[in-house]
Amino acid sequence: MENELTIGALSERTGVAPSALRFYETEGLIHSSRSPGGQRRYGRDTLRRVSFVRVAQQVGLTLDEIRTALASLPENRTPTAKDWERLSSSWRPRLDHQIAMLERLRDRLHGCIGCGCLSLSFCKLLNPDDRAAQRGPGPRYVLDDD
Amino acid sequence: MENELTIGALSERTGVAPSALRFYETEGLIHSSRSPGGQRRYGRDTLRRVSFVRVAQQVGLTLDEIRTALASLPENRTPTAKDWERLSSSWRPRLDHQIAMLERLRDRLHGCIGCGCLSLSFCKLLNPDDRAAQRGPGPRYVLDDD
């Protein structure tokens, strides 16, 4: 079967840049075999793997977390729908949580706009104790509250 | 009035690290006067300004966008509640949009978990054309879809 995809084909099918795909490979998120000349060739299941990575990113996972998740897939066989379902179903609570958080922010903001306050002394919106402590340097995802 | 705050005091009241406050100053987000010895002193309205920055970040704005927003405040007088309300009320649509996006993701994901698919060929979840084109390098905020 000449079912194998070049990096360009995989890129087009997934919407992920070739440079990103190579980066994913160095990060251990996807794997490739090589053509006689040394170019990458991907099996069709890599489409699903890349898809998983991108959806997981939308959910807010870091590549590190995604790698961990992917590591729990079986290595001896192509993952089944059930395998993927098991991984992605763990996102539900996370999504629910993120949604709830944004709604809370929106509604409090509405109240604060109504009362005209936006200050630490009067407004619960910004109580530092309400928010997660920051950990480590670098940018933090806006919705991340652990 | 000895109403002026040191950087340490402002840091404690806002929960923002002194290094971050200095950084905000170099970025033009806040301003300070100086003590005779050259240390920073902040007026009490800076509390509100810092608060605004943090809430705006939660909403998903970059510091660049926040600076632009702050630039529309009057320079000749201390901003009133109405001034702050005008700025923050523009977040409503953005928040609504973000919430809607997450809900869409959650519900589609639910459907895809149900049908067992998670693949480009069958699942609308990942249609690249559905998603915003990426622009520029660097990390992107998970919910940012412009």
Add this chain to the structure above:
DNA sequence: GTACAAATTAAAGTTCACTTGAAGTCAAGG
């Protein structure tokens, strides 16, 4: 058989939002 697009590598660069470190100065209590 040759042109030309698409692939290869390694190393360095980018963005954002800060933090850390070094080497020193200021402010307040005793």
Add this chain to the structure above:
DNA sequence: CCTTGACTTCAAGTGAACTTTAATTTGTAC
């Protein structure tokens, strides 16, 4: 006066997720 903790500046470092560059090789279509 002296100590101690809070403050100062400037430059460089951090982490995530890639992209860019450069110099070279491979694959394919005519």
